[in-house]
Amino acid sequence: MDRCIVLVDAGYLLGAAASLLAGEPSRSRITVDHTALIQGLRERAESDTQQPLLRIYWFDGAPDRVPQPEHRRLRVMPRVTVRLGALTRSDGRWAQKGVDAAMHAELTELARNRACSDVVLVTGDGDLLPGMMAAKEHGVAVHLWAVQAADGDYNQSEDLVAEADERRVLDRTWITKAVRAKEHTGVCAPPARAPARDRRDPLRPAARVRARRRDRAPRPAAAAPRGRRRAERRGGTGTRPQRRPHTQRPGRPARPRPPVRPAARRHPPLVLRQGLGRPAHGRAPRGRLDADARPADHGRAAVGRPRGGHHHRRR
Known part of the structure; x- marks a missing residue:
């Protein structure tokens, strides 16, 4: 079929254009006129291949493969098909996933079906x-386009350059027809900190408050408290009435409180008799009563009882 197809890696095209025009490969440093860019690609492809254009495939990455506003504008243009891959962030940079595999599959399928000649x-x-080698085996001529490198060197794989049938370079003049670098007035410097204000600075709010307090007339030493002055203006004495206890009712005498009972006396500590206490080391000998044994344990049963509290009869 005598017609041409254009496969565009948007990450490479716009990243190389940003490096050429803005000095950084960040796409946020440039503005793109997608209508002019698609028209320029179509005219350049038909001029180089001498074949009418069938379609332009735009391969790009998007977070979660959700079309962005630029993708929505592109896919409604005539003869433009958008293929989206995943866009992930690793090591502080955005990386495309699946874009190369999609381009390889599309290139191989088009060449196998003989959908184009170039x-x-x-x-x-x-x-x-x-994919380029497979397309060439099916009789398709492969044209490789590159964006002019900022340092004058190649920004493409050497194997691709060696395997391509034709190679063209999109120079700065052609790029600037649709891509412009954003204007920056200068390096964004962090805002300077405001100088520390002096405590005696009259512009500080606290200093103004203190100044107003100093300018006021001094308060007389014999002035009454504020609450007393209010009471005097209302016609009272200014003294706060005594609060009645909660148990006293008006007109009745207060009930006397019941006397506090003394606390119950505890039992006196147990006095150890001489010779009946527990030895300082080891266990108490069998057959001798401990000093802390209960009175009910004193007797014949307590003397012959084995340790552990179980009673065994001898047969």
């Missing part, structure tokens, strides 16, 4: 080398 690849990843 394929334009805008990528720099060497993982597409097997």
Whole structure:
């Protein structure tokens, strides 16, 4: 079939354009006119391959494969198909997952079905080398496009460059027709801290309050408390009435409280008799009563009872 197809790795195209124009491969440093970019790719592909364009495949990554606003704008354009892979964050950087595999599968399928005679690849990843070789075996001419590198060197895999049938470089003039670097007035410096205010600074709120207190007339030493002054203005004496106890009712004398009973006396400590206490070391000898034994244990049963509390008769 005499027509051409363009496969675009958006991560490579926009990242290399950001490095060329803004000095960093971050896509947030550039603004993209997607309508002008798609039109430029179509005209350049038809001019290089001398074949009409069948379709442009736009491969990009998105968080959870959810289309972003730019993807929604692209997929409604004529002759544009958007394929999304996963976008994950590792080591502080965003990385695409599944984009190369999707490009490889699409390239192989198009070449096997002979859907086109020429394929334009805008990528720099060497993982597409097997797909490029398979397309060439099916009789498809492979054109490899590169974005001009910021340092003048190659920004593509050397194996891809060696295996491609044709190679073109999209220079700065062509890139700036659809991609512009965001203007920055200067390096964003952290805001300077405000100088520490002096405690005697008259602009401080606390200093103004203290100044107003100093300017007020001094309070007379014999002035009465505030509560007493209020009571005097109301016509009272200013003294607070005594509060009645909760047990006393108006017109009745207060009930006398019952006397406090003395606490119950405890039993006196047990006095050990001489010779009946527990020895300092070891167990008490069998047959001798302990000093802490109960009175009920004194007797014939307590003397011959074995240790452990069990009574065994001898047969």
